[in-house]
Amino acid sequence: MILVFCELKDGQIRKPSAEALSEGRRLADASGKKLGALFAGASCAGAAEAAKFGADVILTAEGPSLASYSSDAFATVLADAVKAKGATVLLAAATAVGKDVLPRAAARLGAGYASDVTGLSMVDGKLQAVRPVYAGKAFATTSFASAVQTATTRPNVFPAAEKAGAGATEALAAPAGDFKSVVKEILAKASGKVDLSEANVIVSGGRGMKDGANFKILEELADALGGVVGASRAAVDAGWGLPHSMQVGQTGKVVSPTLYIACGISGAIQHIAGMSGSKFIVAINKDPEAPIFKLANYGIVGDLFEVVPELTKAAKAMGIGSN
Amino acid sequence: MKILVALKQVPDTETKIKVAADGKSLDPADVKWITSPYDEYALEEAIRLKEGKGAEVVALSVGSDASKDVLKNALALGADSAVLLKGEGQGDPYAVAQVIAAYAKDKGFDLILCGNKGLGGDNAAMGPMLAELLGVAQANVIVKLELGDGTFKAEREIEGGSEIVEGALPAVITAQKGLNEPRYASLKGIMAAKKKTIEELDAAAVTTAAQVSALALPPERPAGRLLQGDAAQQAQALLQALKDEAKVF
Structure with a gap:
């Protein structure tokens, strides 16, 4: 069996989990295996949706002990499910939870682990993964020696494809309490916007923004396009009050949106490493020699303080982002 | 209190990546090696704990003789001692976690700090694997850390915000940018480090579960x-x- 650990949010399967599940279905078809979707929490209401993404079996571990995320409790659920079902492949999305729990579960199972993968295949009955290394400056193929193979899938790379599955349900026992660590409180950002790592459209600003307050024009463009705002290391380190969570690059977030608009970003190698996986790149810069133009599908040589507001205006006029 | 800081030597972020003739590893020519930046936050946090509450700080690296540079720097910054586990340091995070676990298991460390990922390999896996192998708590991608009496409280970066993780010591805590601002080594520190020796041990024989079979440019x-x-x-x-x-x- 191929087992995919899925996360729920507001009673729905999170998009990165649906993507992992769809990729699991593809691998299961390619290798003649069953696909299991695994859920854990105080309530797993909404787990039935996994049948839409091809799950043959939906496994739910429900109980008060799983109300808050705990690395060791969730690792126990995952490892026990792998053993109980005799699964040979365990996947999850490379989210904050996925990246926290999968390595721990893998170590308990003596299983190899490939993180944040952008390609998966079955070779001689075993998983093989392709993943960006050096923040996307190169791609490594990971081959496994272990009986169980595990991986987390990078959000926004694998399509979430609907395909009906049998969706037979099975309840698993929730582990008893007294865990080594537990999440006590979630401090959400007020905006409620998606994270850079999952965003479909990113508008990013660099040193050319001149000041943190000027990021307001990027916010306006991002809002018009249904995207979120990022920043280069130069901008984050400039003392403009921009949080590190906004930073795109090798020492910040590595992103793969459909559209990345780089405003006043020259294109330092460490920034390019973090965003070169974007499907379409737009560069707006007044320096025609800026290295970012070598990477861009579309380039605008001009003053971003003129171009960006024009883009916002045109996007609104065209009704872009409203769909 | 006894703190272990695991440090990895990695290529500098400005490195232009070239694939070696074997088709699966990095061509080391012209590569400038540095301490993984996330490990620097881990080390800084350990030194601040030592200064604040008093602690013994042991710096550790897995790798070849070249990794001694990382350990010399850690000694100059304030680590009390340094250990090099000689063996493969750039491969499977599960193998590295086993090597460190084999060294650390009987040494009574209250806290193990490392970066949330090794720059370059980008696995972000060694820390939680080590926590599992040692049977201790973990908290990853940490931007704030407070220690209590046998407990920890850590702020961890998640999508769209952060969360507070509480747990028991011993624990493996992996550092994120924002945890602190690492210091530079003082001349006094550099001179003092020259008098210290790096303990060299052979890495334990371990099982490799996954390996890089090909490396290609995008x-x-x-x-x-x-x-x-x-x-x-x-x-x-x-x-x-x-x-x-x-x-x-």
């Missing part, structure tokens, strides 16, 4: 197009192209 991106006209015309042309050619909207 495909070249197609040549782009510059949009002409004044700002309003450029904006209009861009959105039209994104809509019609790229079909982004």
Whole structure:
């Protein structure tokens, strides 16, 4: 069996989990295996949706002990499910939870682990993964020696494809309490916007923004396009009050949106490493020699303080982002 | 209190990546090696704990003789002692976690700190694997850490915000940028470090569960197009192209 650990949010399967599940279905078809979707929490209401993404079996571990995320409790659920079902492949999305729990579960199972993968295949009955290394400056193929193979899938790379599955349900026992660590409180950002790592459209600003307050024009463009705002290391380190969570690059977030608009970003190698996986790149810069133009599908040589507001205006006029 | 800090030597972020003749590893020619930046936050946090509450700080690296540079730097910054586990340091995070676990298991460390990922390998896996192998708590991608009496409270970065993780010591805590601002080594520290020796041990024999079987450069991106006209015309042309050619909207 191929087992995919899925996360729920507001009673729905999170998009990165649906993507992992769809990729699991593809691998299961390619290798003649069953696909299991695994859920854990105080309530797993909404787990039935996994049948839409091809799950043959939906496994739910429900109980008060799983109300808050705990690395060791969730690792126990995952490892026990792998053993109980005799699964040979365990996947999850490379989210904050996925990246926290999968390595721990893998170590308990003596299983190899490939993180944040952008390609998966079955070779001689075993998983093989392709993943960006050096923040996307190169791609490594990971081959496994272990009986169980595990991986987390990078959000926004694998399509979430609907395909009906049998969706037979099975309840698993929730582990008893007294865990080594537990999440006590979630401090959400007020905006409620998606994270850079999952965003479909990113508008990013660099040193050319001149000041943190000027990021307001990027916010306006991002809002018009249904995207979120990022920043280069130069901008984050400039003392403009921009949080590190906004930073795109090798020492910040590595992103793969459909559209990345780089405003006043020259294109330092460490920034390019973090965003070169974007499907379409737009560069707006007044320096025609800026290295970012070598990477861009579309380039605008001009003053971003003129171009960006024009883009916002045109996007609104065209009704872009409203769909 | 006894703190272990695991440090990894990695290529500098400005490195231009070239694939070696074996087709699966990095060509080491012209590579400038540094301490993984996330490990620097881990080390700084350990030194601050030592200064604040008093602690013994042991710096550790897994790798070849070249990794001694990372350990010498850690000693100069304030680590009390340094250990090099000689063996393969750049491969499977599970193998590295087993090597460190074999060293650390009987040494009574209250806290193990390392970066949330090794720059380059980008696995972000060694820390939680080590926590599992030692049977202790973990908290990853930490931007704030407070220690109590046998407990920890850590703020961890998640999508769209952060969360507070509480747990029992011993624990493996992996550092994120923002945890602190690492210091530079003082001349006094550098001189003092010269008098200290790096303990060298053979890495324990372990099982490799996964390995890199090929390394390739990303495909070249197609040549782009510059949009002409004044700002309003450029904006209009861009959105039209994104809509019609790229079909982004």
